[in-house]
Amino acid sequence: MTQAVTQYSLAELMICAAAEAFREDGEVLATGIGVIPRLAASLAMKTFNPDLMMTDSEAYLLSEPNPIGNRGDDFVQANETWMGFSRIFDNVWSGKRHAMVGPTQIDKYGQANISALGSDYHKPKVQMLGVRGFPGNSISHGNSFFVPSHNKRVFVEGECDMVASIGYNPERLPKGYSLDDIDIRLVITDLCVMDWKGPNHSLRLMSLHPGVTLEQVKENTGFELSIPDTVGVTPAPTAEQLAIIAQLDPHNIRAKQLKDNPPGDRSANAREQAKEAV
Amino acid sequence: MNKLMTTREMVSRLENGMTIGIGGWGPRRKPMALIREILKSDLKDLTVVAYGGADVGMLCAAGKVKKVIFAFVSLDFIPLEPFFRQARQSGELEVMEIDEGMMLLGLRAAAWGCPFIPTQIGLGTDVVRVNKELKLVDSPYDNKEWVAMPALKLDAALIHVDRADSRGVCQISGPDHYMDDWFARAAKHTYVTCDELTDNSSLTATEARNVFWERSLTTGVACIPGGAHPTSCAPLYGFDTAHFKEYNSFAREGGFAAYFDKYVQGTSESEYQQRVGGLDAIQQLALPVY
Numbered sequence: 001m002t003q004a005v006t007q008y009s010l011a012e013l014m015i016c017a018a019a020e021a022f023r024e025d026g027e028v029l030a031t032g033i034g035v036i037p038r039l040a041a042s043l044a045m046k047t048f049n050p051d052l053m054m055t056d057s058e059a060y061l062l063s064e065p066n067p068i069g070n071r072g073d074d075f076v077q078a079n080e081t082w083m084g085f086s087r088i089f090d091n092v093w094s095g096k097r098h099a100m101v102g103p104t105q106i107d108k109y110g111q112a113n114i115s116a117l118g119s120d121y122h123k124p125k126v127q128m129l130g131v132r133g134f135p136g137n138s139i140s141h142g143n144s145f146f147v148p149s150h151n152k153r154v155f156v157e158g159e160c161d162m163v164a165s166i167g168y169n170p171e172r173l174p175k176g177y178s179l180d181d182i183d184i185r186l187v188i189t190d191l192c193v194m195d196w197k198g199p200n201h202s203l204r205l206m207s208l209h210p211g212v213t214l215e216q217v218k219e220n221t222g223f224e225l226s227i228p229d230t231v232g233v234t235p236a237p238t239a240e241q242l243a244i245i246a247q248l249d250p251h252n253i254r255a256k257q258l259k260d261n262p263p264g265d266r267s268a269n270a271r272e273q274a275k276e277a278v
Numbered sequence: 279m280n281k282l283m284t285t286r287e288m289v290s291r292l293e294n295g296m297t298i299g300i301g302g303w304g305p306r307r308k309p310m311a312l313i314r315e316i317l318k319s320d321l322k323d324l325t326v327v328a329y330g331g332a333d334v335g336m337l338c339a340a341g342k343v344k345k346v347i348f349a350f351v352s353l354d355f356i357p358l359e360p361f362f363r364q365a366r367q368s369g370e371l372e373v374m375e376i377d378e379g380m381m382l383l384g385l386r387a388a389a390w391g392c393p394f395i396p397t398q399i400g401l402g403t404d405v406v407r408v409n410k411e412l413k414l415v416d417s418p419y420d421n422k423e424w425v426a427m428p429a430l431k432l433d434a435a436l437i438h439v440d441r442a443d444s445r446g447v448c449q450i451s452g453p454d455h456y457m458d459d460w461f462a463r464a465a466k467h468t469y470v471t472c473d474e475l476t477d478n479s480s481l482t483a484t485e486a487r488n489v490f491w492e493r494s495l496t497t498g499v500a501c502i503p504g505g506a507h508p509t510s511c512a513p514l515y516g517f518d519t520a521h522f523k524e525y526n527s528f529a530r531e532g533g534f535a536a537y538f539d540k541y542v543q544g545t546s547e548s549e550y551q552q553r554v555g556g557l558d559a560i561q562q563l564a565l566p567v568y
C-alpha cells in the first residue's frame with residue numbers, strides 16, 4: 001500500500017507534498033485555507049500526525065476531519081469542543097497553530113499580501129480581501145504558503161504592495177526580535193516545493209514536481225532562489241494516500257482547483273505512457 | 279423595562295459622524311434590516327467598524343461612510359465585496375485596516391475602559407506603517423516594542439440575533455456568536471433586531487448559555503423575522519447566494535443605485551421581503567456547508 005502510483009493528478013501530488021508541512025507539528029491546530037491546503041492538513045491528520053487538531057471551518061474543533069462538500073443529511077461530525085472565532089484568537093496567540101494560506105503576493109523576505117494591489121495604498125489599483133488574520137498569524141505561529149499558479153505576479157520583484165504578514169526582512173524587524181523568531185515553513189506551488197532555509201532565510205528550492213525543470217521555476221520567480229547542489233523530485237502519492245484523499249473529497253472537488261486539472265507527472269515520458277494507456 | 283422599538287426609531291437615534299459597530303461576520307448574521315433603514319435615511323459621515331460583508335459594501339456605495347475600520351470585507355463565496363472594492367479604488371474612503379484579532383482587542387479595550395491593549399500583532403507589517411493612529415510602545419517588563427491597539431469606542435452597535443425578549447435578553451443559538459458580545463460591550467448603545475420575540479419567562483440552562491451579554495447592554499429590540507437577509511441567521515436560514523450574485527452583478531452593470539431602486543427605495547421591510555421572494559422563501563434558504 002505504500003508503493004508510489006503512476007497515475008495521479010497535480011492536485012493530488014500537491015496535497016501530499018503540502019501534507020508534509022504538518023508532519024512534525026505535534027499537537028497544534030492545523031488550518032488549511034482553501035481546498036488543497038485543507039485536504040493536505042486532513043491527510044496529515046489521517047496518516048502521519050494524528051495529534052493534529054482541526055476545525056469544521058465554522059465553529060467546532062473535530063477529532064476527525066470532515067470530508068469536504070455536501071455530506072448527506074445523516075452525517076454527524078466528530079465534535080471535540082466549541083471553537084468560535086473569538087476563541088480561535090486565543091489559540092492563534094498561544095502559538096499552537098500552523099496555517100497554510102494562499103497569498104496573492106509573496107516577496108523574497110517571505111512577506112505576503114492578500115490586502116490590496118498597487119503602489120498607492122489610499123487608492124489601490126485592486127482592492128482585495130484586506131489583511132485579515134495575516135499580521136497576527138505571521139507573528140504568532142508557523143505558516144506555510146500554497147501557490148496554485150507559480151509566476152512572477154505571485155513571487156514579486158521587490159516588496160509586496162501591502163505587507164500583510166511579517167517575514168525575514170531585517171529592515172522591518174521589530175525591536176527586541178531576531179529573524180529566528182519568525183517561522184515560515186514550506187511553500188508548495190504547482191511547480192515545486194520550497195522552504196526559507198537558504199542563506200539569510202532566503203527562499204530555497206527543495207524539490208521539483210515530476211516533469212518540471214529548474215529553468216521553469218527560475219523563470220517564474222521574480223527574485224533569486226537559493227538552489228542546493230542536489231534538488232530532488234517531489235515524491236508521487238502512494239496508493240494509500242490517494243485512497244484517503246478520495247474519502248476526504250468524495251465529490252472530487254480537488255479536480256476543479258487547478259486549471260485543466262493537469263496530471264501529476266508532466267514529463268514527456270509520462271505523457272507518452274498516458275497516450276499508450278488510452 | 280420594555281425596550282421594543284422600530285428599526286426606524288433606532289436609526290433616528292443615530293447621528294451623522296457617529297462610530298457604528300456592526301455585528302456578524304462576512305455574509306453571516308448581519309443586521310441587514312437596520313442597514314436598509316440607514317440606506318433610506320439621511321445619515322452620513324459614519325465610521326463603520328465591522329467584520330465586513332454586504333453591510334459595509336452597501337453603506338459605502340450609498341455614500342453613508344466616511345471611514346471604515348476593517349480587517350476584511352467579503353461575501354465568502356464571492357471573496358471580494360464588489361461595492362467596498364469600488365469605494366476603496368475610488369480613493370475617497372478613509373480606512374483603518376487592521377488584523378481581525380486587533381479589532382477584537384480594540385473592542386475589548388473599549389469595553390474595559392482601557393485606552394489601548396498591547397499586542398505583537400501588526401509588528402513588521404504595513405499595518406503599522408499605513409495607520410498613522412497606531413502607536414508603538416515600549417514595555418516596562420521586557421525589551422520589546424508592542425503595538426498599542428487603541429480602544430474602538432462605539433457610539434452604537436447594531437446586531438441581529440435569532441431570539442430576544444422585550445427586556446433585551448438576546449439569544450444566539452447559531453454555532454458562533456462571533457464578536458457580537460464585544461461590539462455590545464464597546465458601545466454606548468446597542469440596537470438589536472431578532473427573528474423571534476420570546477416572552478420574558480425563564481430560559482433553560484442551554485438557552486441561557488446562548489446569551490452572551492447582559493440585558494443592561496441592550497438599548498432597543500425590534501422583531502424582524504428574516505431581518506438578516508440576504509445574510510444568514512443559523513440555525514434558521516442560510517445566506518441567499520442567488521441574491522448575492524445579483525447584487526454582485528449590479529457592480530458590473532447598473533451600479534448600486536439600480537440595486538437600491540429595485541429592492542430598497544421606498545419599501546418597508548415586508549415589501550422588501552416580498553420583492554426578494556417572501557419570508558417563507560427566506561426561511562427556507564439552506565445553511566451553507568463548509
